[in-house]
Amino acid sequence: MSALVIGRVADGEPLFRSELALARAEPEALLRGLLAVAEVHRASEVVLAVRQDYWSKTRALREALPAAARAASAASVRPLTARALRLHDSYPLNATSVAADLVEQHGVQAAATAPVYGAADLVARGRAQQSDRPPRLVSVVGYVARPAVIEAPLGTPIAQLVARCGGALPAGTRGLGWVPLVNGAASGWLGAQDDVTDEAVSGVFVLPGRHPLVARRATPLADIVRRAASACIGCRICTDVCPAYENGAPLEPHRISALMAKAAAPPAAVDDALALGALCCGGCNLCDVACPADLLPSRLVAALARGLGERGVQVEAASGKPFAIAPRAGRAARRYGIDRLGARLGVSALSPPEPIPQPL
Numbered sequence: 001m002s003a004l005v006i007g008r009v010a011d012g013e014p015l016f017r018s019e020l021a022l023a024r025a026e027p028e029a030l031l032r033g034l035l036a037v038a039e040v041h042r043a044s045e046v047v048l049a050v051r052q053d054y055w056s057k058t059r060a061l062r063e064a065l066p067a068a069a070r071a072a073s074a075a076s077v078r079p080l081t082a083r084a085l086r087l088h089d090s091y092p093l094n095a096t097s098v099a100a101d102l103v104e105q106h107g108v109q110a111a112a113t114a115p116v117y118g119a120a121d122l123v124a125r126g127r128a129q130q131s132d133r134p135p136r137l138v139s140v141v142g143y144v145a146r147p148a149v150i151e152a153p154l155g156t157p158i159a160q161l162v163a164r165c166g167g168a169l170p171a172g173t174r175g176l177g178w179v180p181l182v183n184g185a186a187s188g189w190l191g192a193q194d195d196v197t198d199e200a201v202s203g204v205f206v207l208p209g210r211h212p213l214v215a216r217r218a219t220p221l222a223d224i225v226r227r228a229a230s231a232c233i234g235c236r237i238c239t240d241v242c243p244a245y246e247n248g249a250p251l252e253p254h255r256i257s258a259l260m261a262k263a264a265a266p267p268a269a270v271d272d273a274l275a276l277g278a279l280c281c282g283g284c285n286l287c288d289v290a291c292p293a294d295l296l297p298s299r300l301v302a303a304l305a306r307g308l309g310e311r312g313v314q315v316e317a318a319s320g321k322p323f324a325i326a327p328r329a330g331r332a333a334r335r336y337g338i339d340r341l342g343a344r345l346g347v348s349a350l351s352p353p354e355p356i357p358q359p360l
């Protein structure tokens with residue numbers, strides 16, 4: 001049980017607006033879901049954590065929160081307090097970073113161990129109470145004619161989503177055609193046009209097949225290891241920007257890069273801190289974005305984590321977070337803004353969608 005439950009309205013990927021669209025279209029269901037999870041956890045407090053640049057756009061939701069909490073308190077033996085707090089619009093906005101932001105920025109120490117629920121999950125729970133099917137929203141952005149947040153059932157082909165947005169832009173159809181980065185330009189993975197949406201898909205970033213972000217995703221691991229061996233200068237910038245490290249995990253990608261660059265395969269014996277660190281990686285790829293030598297340390301961290309996983313090494317999860325949240329001194333100064341990330345990825349000139357759900 002947790003005294004605090006956190007609800008999140010904060011898309012973490014550049015140009016994605018799915019959580020904002022849900023918060024605006026379904027405020028009542030979202031609040032019902034938040035109060036329902038508070039009841040499940042027997043919580044006495046809920047925090048609605050809202051991305052800073054969404055603050056003015058979620059006024060109706062925020063203003064309805066205190067009255068909803070009062071009504072829930074009146075109907076329960078347990079008093080419940082509720083408040084909305086701003087999150088920095090920095091990347092990433094996963095459960096660990098949201099919790100660390102609340103600890104660091106607002107002094108909410110209980111956030112370190114509190115469960116965090118995304119807007120889609122909350123709306124689904126709020127709708128389930130009414131036996132109602134929740135809408136599934138997918139941000140379709142990047143090189144498309146009309147970026148949009150689309151209401152699409154599970155199993156929708158990505159090609160159909162892109163067609164609904166007017167198709168890929170001409171820049172996306174030359175050469176190798178277009179490819180989707182599923183779940184975003186920063187942390188997403190290379191998909192195929194005929195892939196279909198599932199529970200894990202919150203958005204699709206459409207790119208020309210020849211875009212550098214596509215080439216980076218397609219680089220073979222052996223090439224990444226060779227380049228790390230020859231070009232890594234040990235500057236540790238990858239570690240200083242790593243959100244997991246900044247939130248308190250023993251994850252130091254510069255050390256893992258050095259280790260992996262020396263070995264053709266993940267070594268059989270790894271010191272405990274390095275092993276635990278690799279397993280705490282959230283896959284945000286920020287280390288790759290920041291590396292001055294244009295290397296891909298995230299892939300080396302992932303390779304080590306995979307090797308450890310195959311040997312049965314696991315990390316204990318606390319409250320759904322893979323390590324104890326303890327923001328390091330100076331974290332605030334090293335935050336990486338989502339806008340800055342978009343510029344580094346070369347996608348900042350592209351337009352975000354209106355946060356209004358569109359039918360498929």
Ligand code: SF4
Nearest residue numbers: 232233235236238291
């Ligand atoms: S940022 Fe790049 S060059 Fe610097 S230590 Fe990390 S991998 Fe090596």
Ligand code: SF4
Nearest residue numbers: 242281282284285287
């Ligand atoms: S992908 Fe890189 S920056 Fe992100 S959590 Fe993993 S090691 Fe850290």
